[in-house]
Amino acid sequence: MVQFTGGHLDTAFAALADPTRRGILERLARADASISELADSFRMTLTGMKKHVGVLEHADLVATEKVGRVRICRLGARRLDAEVAWIERYRQLWEARFDALDRIVEDLQHPRTNMTRRTRS
Amino acid sequence: MVQFTGGHLDTAFAALADPTRRGILERLARADASISELADSFRMTLTGMKKHVGVLEHADLVATEKVGRVRICRLGARRLDAEVAWIERYRQLWEARFDALDRIVEDLQHPRTNMTRRTRS
DNA sequence: CATAAACTGAACCACATGGTTCAGTTTACT
DNA sequence: AGTAAACTGAACCATGTGGTTCAGTTTATG
Numbered sequence: 001m002v003q004f005t006g007g008h009l010d011t012a013f014a015a016l017a018d019p020t021r022r023g024i025l026e027r028l029a030r031a032d033a034s035i036s037e038l039a040d041s042f043r044m045t046l047t048g049m050k051k052h053v054g055v056l057e058h059a060d061l062v063a064t065e066k067v068g069r070v071r072i073c074r075l076g077a078r079r080l081d082a083e084v085a086w087i088e089r090y091r092q093l094w095e096a097r098f099d100a101l102d103r104i105v106e107d108l109q110h111p112r113t114n115m116t117r118r119t120r121s
Numbered sequence: 122m123v124q125f126t127g128g129h130l131d132t133a134f135a136a137l138a139d140p141t142r143r144g145i146l147e148r149l150a151r152a153d154a155s156i157s158e159l160a161d162s163f164r165m166t167l168t169g170m171k172k173h174v175g176v177l178e179h180a181d182l183v184a185t186e187k188v189g190r191v192r193i194c195r196l197g198a199r200r201l202d203a204e205v206a207w208i209e210r211y212r213q214l215w216e217a218r219f220d221a222l223d224r225i226v227e228d229l230q231h232p233r234t235n236m237t238r239r240t241r242s
Numbered sequence: 243c244a245t246a247a248a249c250t251g252a253a254c255c256a257c258a259t260g261g262t263t264c265a266g267t268t269t270a271c272t
Numbered sequence: 273a274g275t276a277a278a279c280t281g282a283a284c285c286a287t288g289t290g291g292t293t294c295a296g297t298t299t300a301t302g
Contacts, residue, residue, distance in 0.1 A: 010138055017134035018260080022207070029214035036278060046279065048261055055259090069269040069278045075218055080208050086143070087201050087208075093150035097196055139290085157248060167249065169291055176289090190248045190299040
């Protein structure tokens with residue numbers, strides 16, 4: 001065990017851990033926007049907004065392009081497939097774990113001499 | 122717009138943003154464990170591990186109980202439903218956004234005089 | 243009772259975050 | 273040419289993170 005080459009998962013989850021950043025993604029899903037548009041949508045300085053966009057860009061959740069004096073921000077390539085995959089796998093383990101617990105509780109209440117493992121219902 | 126009461130999403134995503142923490146969850150899905158067991162699985166001090174468990178506990182991803190001198194860690198109540206829901210919704214928007222882009226590109230290549238919106242195929 | 247195991251809390255460290263201000267630079271408009 | 277908009281970078285600030293060490297406390301065991 002001991003190390004978990006996290007890679008994308010780290011940066012993607014970290015990027016999603018901020019409400020402003022999630023807001024920006026929702027906003028960009030409606031339409032592309034400049035840094036200033038985003039900045040005053042979220043009542044924040046240009047500089048502050050640029051940092052958030054930087055984080056999202058670094059996670060490939062946003063892509064930007066400079067056109068004249070304005071930087072256009074659009075949704076990036078990352079579709080969060082790996083992230084959902086991790087969580088879904090975790091949820092399966094979670095369910096299995098609690099199913100097992102249920103079986104134990106039930107066995108304590110209705111013990112049976114046959115100790116072979118029961119199959120999932 | 123302007124504020125996004127993030128609540129759980131914040132802490133859950135933040136908790137998942139660390140590879141050690143994801144590792145702990147996977148480990149606990151296999152079986153409950155004490156702080157010391159986790160600590161040496163991940164080659165870390167007890168104190169360090171306790172902090173990680175603290176973060177996970179704070180996000181309801183882990184629940185602990187002290188039994189004698191050992192603290193038992195098990196999976197917590199949070200099944201990450203809200204988190205998956207957010208991401209899934211985002212992916213839908215993402216698809217819609219790129220479908221729209223495809224339509225534009227296609228229309229540029231094969232222009233048609235009828236400008237009514239085409240329905241999704 | 244004595245010792246050791248297992249945890250806990252405080253204090254520290256280097257570095258990242260989420261913001262700001264201030265001082266530029268580049269580009270558009272008149 | 274001159275002004276203003278839009279961004280950019282550096283510096284700063286308070287707080288959080290991921291880890292450590294050290295000094296306890298509690299609980300189990302010989």
